[in-house]
Amino acid sequence: MDRRHFLKQSTLASSLLFVPSFVKAFENISPKSIGYKRLVMIQLSGGNDGLNTIVPFNNDAYYNSRPKIAISKNEVLKASSDLGFNANLLPLKRLYDDGHLTVINNVGYPNPNRSHFRATDIWQTASDSNEYLQEGWIGRYLDHYGNEPYNAIEIDDSLSLALKGKTINGIAAKNPEILFKTSQDPYFKNVLKHYQDEHLSEHNLGYLYKTMIAAESSAKHIFDKHQTAKSEQEYPDNEFSNQLKTTAKLINSGLETRIFYSSLGGFDTHSGQINRQGRLLKTYAEGVDAFVKDLKTQGTFNDTLIVTFSEFGRRVKQNAANGTDHGSASNVFIIGNQLKKQGFYNELASLSDLDDNGDLKYNVDFRSIYATVLSNWLAVEDERVLNKSFAKLDFI
Amino acid sequence: MNTKHFLHLFARASFGASQKDIINSSNLSPAQVVDFLFDTSKAMTPLDVDVSGFKNINKKDLDKKVVQELQKKSRNKIKTFNIKWIERLESSQELLREKMTLFWANHFVCRDNNILFVQNYNNTLRANALGNFGDFVKAVSKEAAMIKYLNNKQNRKLRPNENFARELMELFMLGVGNYTETDIKESARAFTGYNHDLNGNFKTRDFQHDEGEKTFFGKTGNFNGDDIINIILEQKQCARFICGKIYKYFVNETINKEHVEELTNRFFKDYDIEKLMRYIFNSDWFYSEENIGTKIKSPIELLVGMNKIVPMAFKKQRDVFKIQKLLGQMLLNPPNVAGWKGGKNWIDSNTIMLRLKLPSILLGNAQISVKPKGEFEDTYEEFYAKGKRKKIINVTPNWEAFEKQFENATIKDIKEQLIIAQLSDGTQTYLNSLSQSSKREYCIQLMSLPEYQMC
Numbered sequence: 001m002d003r004r005h006f007l008k009q010s011t012l013a014s015s016l017l018f019v020p021s022f023v024k025a026f027e028n029i030s031p032k033s034i035g036y037k038r039l040v041m042i043q044l045s046g047g048n049d050g051l052n053t054i055v056p057f058n059n060d061a062y063y064n065s066r067p068k069i070a071i072s073k074n075e076v077l078k079a080s081s082d083l084g085f086n087a088n089l090l091p092l093k094r095l096y097d098d099g100h101l102t103v104i105n106n107v108g109y110p111n112p113n114r115s116h117f118r119a120t121d122i123w124q125t126a127s128d129s130n131e132y133l134q135e136g137w138i139g140r141y142l143d144h145y146g147n148e149p150y151n152a153i154e155i156d157d158s159l160s161l162a163l164k165g166k167t168i169n170g171i172a173a174k175n176p177e178i179l180f181k182t183s184q185d186p187y188f189k190n191v192l193k194h195y196q197d198e199h200l201s202e203h204n205l206g207y208l209y210k211t212m213i214a215a216e217s218s219a220k221h222i223f224d225k226h227q228t229a230k231s232e233q234e235y236p237d238n239e240f241s242n243q244l245k246t247t248a249k250l251i252n253s254g255l256e257t258r259i260f261y262s263s264l265g266g267f268d269t270h271s272g273q274i275n276r277q278g279r280l281l282k283t284y285a286e287g288v289d290a291f292v293k294d295l296k297t298q299g300t301f302n303d304t305l306i307v308t309f310s311e312f313g314r315r316v317k318q319n320a321a322n323g324t325d326h327g328s329a330s331n332v333f334i335i336g337n338q339l340k341k342q343g344f345y346n347e348l349a350s351l352s353d354l355d356d357n358g359d360l361k362y363n364v365d366f367r368s369i370y371a372t373v374l375s376n377w378l379a380v381e382d383e384r385v386l387n388k389s390f391a392k393l394d395f396i
Numbered sequence: 397m398n399t400k401h402f403l404h405l406f407a408r409a410s411f412g413a414s415q416k417d418i419i420n421s422s423n424l425s426p427a428q429v430v431d432f433l434f435d436t437s438k439a440m441t442p443l444d445v446d447v448s449g450f451k452n453i454n455k456k457d458l459d460k461k462v463v464q465e466l467q468k469k470s471r472n473k474i475k476t477f478n479i480k481w482i483e484r485l486e487s488s489q490e491l492l493r494e495k496m497t498l499f500w501a502n503h504f505v506c507r508d509n510n511i512l513f514v515q516n517y518n519n520t521l522r523a524n525a526l527g528n529f530g531d532f533v534k535a536v537s538k539e540a541a542m543i544k545y546l547n548n549k550q551n552r553k554l555r556p557n558e559n560f561a562r563e564l565m566e567l568f569m570l571g572v573g574n575y576t577e578t579d580i581k582e583s584a585r586a587f588t589g590y591n592h593d594l595n596g597n598f599k600t601r602d603f604q605h606d607e608g609e610k611t612f613f614g615k616t617g618n619f620n621g622d623d624i625i626n627i628i629l630e631q632k633q634c635a636r637f638i639c640g641k642i643y644k645y646f647v648n649e650t651i652n653k654e655h656v657e658e659l660t661n662r663f664f665k666d667y668d669i670e671k672l673m674r675y676i677f678n679s680d681w682f683y684s685e686e687n688i689g690t691k692i693k694s695p696i697e698l699l700v701g702m703n704k705i706v707p708m709a710f711k712k713q714r715d716v717f718k719i720q721k722l723l724g725q726m727l728l729n730p731p732n733v734a735g736w737k738g739g740k741n742w743i744d745s746n747t748i749m750l751r752l753k754l755p756s757i758l759l760g761n762a763q764i765s766v767k768p769k770g771e772f773e774d775t776y777e778e779f780y781a782k783g784k785r786k787k788i789i790n791v792t793p794n795w796e797a798f799e800k801q802f803e804n805a806t807i808k809d810i811k812e813q814l815i816i817a818q819l820s821d822g823t824q825t826y827l828n829s830l831s832q833s834s835k836r837e838y839c840i841q842l843m844s845l846p847e848y849q850m851c
Contacts, residue, residue, distance in 0.1 A: 115566055117734045130573075149745070158724055159744045172744045182749040187756075187844060194822035204649075204692050205817055207740055208748060208846040215745030270547045270559060319557050321550035326558075357577060 037377055038251055040260045040306045041138075041162070043123075044284065046267035047116065048310035049277055050330030050360075053089070054103055054348075058082045061351035065317040069273050069324070080344055088282040091289035092333070099342040100292070101335050102395045104369065106349040108329035108362025112312065115326075116268065119311040124162035126367050126386050137370055138259050139165030140385045141378070146258075149218045153250065154261040155243040163261060170261070171218050174246070180223035183216045192216070222255065229253035233294035236286045240264045244291040252298045258378060267310060271321035284308075288335065305377050305396065306335040309366065316351055317358055328355065329362035332369060334395055341395045368393050397426045403816055404688045405677060407851040408646050409433055410491035411700040415801050418813065430677045434670065437493035437526060442519045443484055445476050450512045453594050473511035478720075478727050479713055481518070485700045486707075492673070496525035498696065499645050500532075502735040504568060507728065508541040513596045514728060517541040529638060529667035530629050533568060534622050540592035546733065548590040553606040556584040561624075563733050569628045571637040575613075582610040586619040635664035639672070646676060648687050649739045655681055689817030689850045692739055695723030697851060698751060702843060705814065706759055706798045711790035719789070722750055748846075755843035759793045759836075795836060807832050814842045817850035 056062045057073045059082065076084035077093045083103075085093045095101040111129040113119045125133035135143070138152050143165040146152065152163050152170035163170030173179050195209055229249045235241040243262040250257060264284055269277050288306065295301040313330025329349065349360050371390040374382035383389050397405075402421045406413035410433075413421075421429055449469065488494045500521045508514050517539045524532040536542055537560070543549050546560035561584035565575045589605030592598055610619050613627050628634050639659035640651055647655070663672045676682055693701065699719065702708075710716050720726040724747055725736055736742075743751075802810060811819075811827075819827075823845060832838050842848060 116732060118572055157746055172746055179746060182753060188752060190826060191823060194826040204690055205846060205850055208743060208849055211743055211745060211748045215749060271550060319550060320552050320555040
């Protein structure tokens with residue numbers, strides 16, 4: 001981070017009592033307006049097997065490729081003439097029946113990368129597969145349209161690349177109360193009060209001071225808002241549902257957060273896939289079910305869009321360990337009640353015409369989904385955030 | 397050796413130095429200090445817990461109940477191993493070997509739930525930490541824990557599993573983008589048939605090994621796993637990749653291409669890790685300003701470093717896990733095969749607050765004294781009195797050891813030893829305004845500064 005860059009970032013501190021003197025000059029930066037629609041991103045980490053999630057139950061190639069792990073026709077929750085839901089996704093099937101779900105098939109990008117880390121980075125930065133970006137797409141959204149770290153919140157202990165921008169980062173807030181309490185130490189406040197310019201010249205140390213200042217301010221605001229929200233909704237008792245519960249509370253409190261980010265891990269099913277993936281899908285669907293109900297009760301479902309993705313799908317052919325190896329294209333779920341095209345957005349790509357690795361060929365670029373959401377939902381210029389233009393889809 | 401350089405060297409090659417070390421080093425030349433680091437790391441003391449209950453198990457006796465019982469015991473043993481590893485980092489005389497072991501554990505990232513395999517793996521890292529890199533990779537590829545972790549166990553003739561082959565190139569030897577998908581597919585075939593017995597010994601299942609010809613990096617032959625590793629070692633990119641990673645960990649997160657190329661040329665000759673490390677610690681550029689106090693400590697570096705200043709006894713093991721988890725680095729439990737990213741990635745709103753608060757939580761009943769000079773009342777007592785203060789972590793600091801170490805040290809000596817990064821004038825002014833009558837309180841104050849997070 002260069003010096004100029006840092007100065008811009010430090011304007012975050014302007015809401016604090018202990019404004020370092022050098023920052024004051026920047027206080028006249030006009031606040032950008034933040035609308036009211038919200039986006040909730042959910043990452044299924046590890047590479048969810050899309051084919052056993054939305055099952056092509058009339059497809060011989062599917063059953064031939066997976067003699068041990070294909071989901072049999074009579075176990076599938078049938079939705080269309082050839083696609084159905086994994087039985088663990090019953091609550092999701094209900095959302096589908098209510099017209100609150102759009103499934104976009106074959107989502108990917110050119111020259112797919114099959115490493116978790118690289119593929120996650122690609123999805124989180126919205127880069128090409130041979131392009132290495134240091135900022136996440138949500139971070140760039142904040143750069144252009146955000147004022148405060150809490151405009152984008154990750155419900156976790158740490159911040160993903162997705163929420164890291166050039167001039168402003170989102171904030172990780174798994175538990176608003178703990179975050180707040182920790183931030184209120186008098187010794188810290190005194191140290192920050194004496195905080196001076198020369199720290200800026202030190203790359204990493206400056207980052208520590210900056211993070212401290214921004215955290216104190218945001219922690220207070222998030223906590224103050226968070227306290228005002230109440231919820232009667234019961235959630236399953238697991239970490240993923242807790243993330244969504246916190247998200248609902250923050251949404252319902254009216255906090256000025258446009259994008260929430262959460263994740264559910266463990267989808268890297270190289271072996272013993274059926275049980276492991278089944279458990280995870282159930283956790284996912286039950287959590288989302290409670291979350292949607294909570295938002296509906298509080299009247300915030302109209303203004304919330306939930307997008308679920310995984311960094312890649314898995315190989316069509318199963319491996320010897322009754323699992324699947326890393327693949328490429330897979331499905332993305334869009335949940336909301338303002339959907340233009342409900343149900344299946346497009347057909348599943350051919351299972352016989354695969355790429356050289358034996359993976360599904362993509363025909364929807366994931367960045368087209370981002371572009372659509374940015375433009376049609378968050379009402380911002382998608383090209384500014386994504387650095388280039390992508391064809392928009394027609395689901396919202 | 398000048399104290400500043402000495403402290404820098406020990407911050408990187410170990411977890412900081414003691415007052416005694418500092419005094420002893422003042423009569424030694426830089427070369428002598430570097431020699432000392434390598435001489436004391438010649439020995440290799442394996443890290444062991446009692447695993448007798450897990451050895452020589454008869455396959456026939458393994459019914460479901462026995463297996464579950466063993467798994468539970470193993471999980472507990474792994475926890476014990478975690479604690480013993482941290483104690484080892486705090487107390488070992490093989491300073492550099494242990495620091496390197498920690499480094500390699502985040503390079504050859506692996507996780508397992510069998511204590512026998514975990515322990516073997518950990519000691520393989522320790523034994524090879526300063527050895528030959530090629531031998532090291534081969535040893536790692538044959539460890540039971542790794543064979544399980546990256547699915548080589550499921551990698552069979554005609555049904556290859558690419559997981560290990562991919563990570564071997566992406567994470568262990570070459571780095572992303574320096575190989576093709578074909579290279580992965582072909583090399584995966586060479587590792588088919590890798591397996592292990594219940595004691596964790598490597599064995600191959602010949603009938604599952606693909607004896608066909610493989611074409612890899614332009615060479616064709618009936619290659620096995622070791623052949624593949626040898627071919628990769630012939631790529632200069634391999635030496636470059638490893639040197640870059642070592643440079644980022646031991647020197648500076650921002651790569652200086654010239655320095656790394658210098659290291660690459662050295663390392664590519666023989667892949668001798670010890671020689672590489674000697675070269676680094678004897679280089680002038682290792683001691684240049686931009687490399688001193690500019691690295692953010694990992695949670696383990698922070699925890700172990702604090703313990704070297706004030707030894708701490710935790711009443712419950714659980715608390716040691718809790719701290720590791722909250723700070724984002726639980727030993728033996730990496731987030732994924734790429735390991736911890738390190739650097740700024742350690743820091744977010746949550747972890748920075750906890751890191752700064754940790755010294756007072758562990759050493760000062762969660763309070764940091766803000767008593768100004770000449771005042772007797774602590775003006776912030778009210779703040780601390782608010783809310784029920786239940787002690788989150790039960791720990792007994794050994795202040796006697798601290799007092800002994802710093803018996804003849806001045807306040808300035810303590811600051812010099814604890815804070816390697818440059819203190820800003822403002823922070824210095826604030827520190828000076830505080831009462832400095834207690835070395836203990838001063839120690840906690842110093843440790844609670846952002847500057848203490850740097851090494």
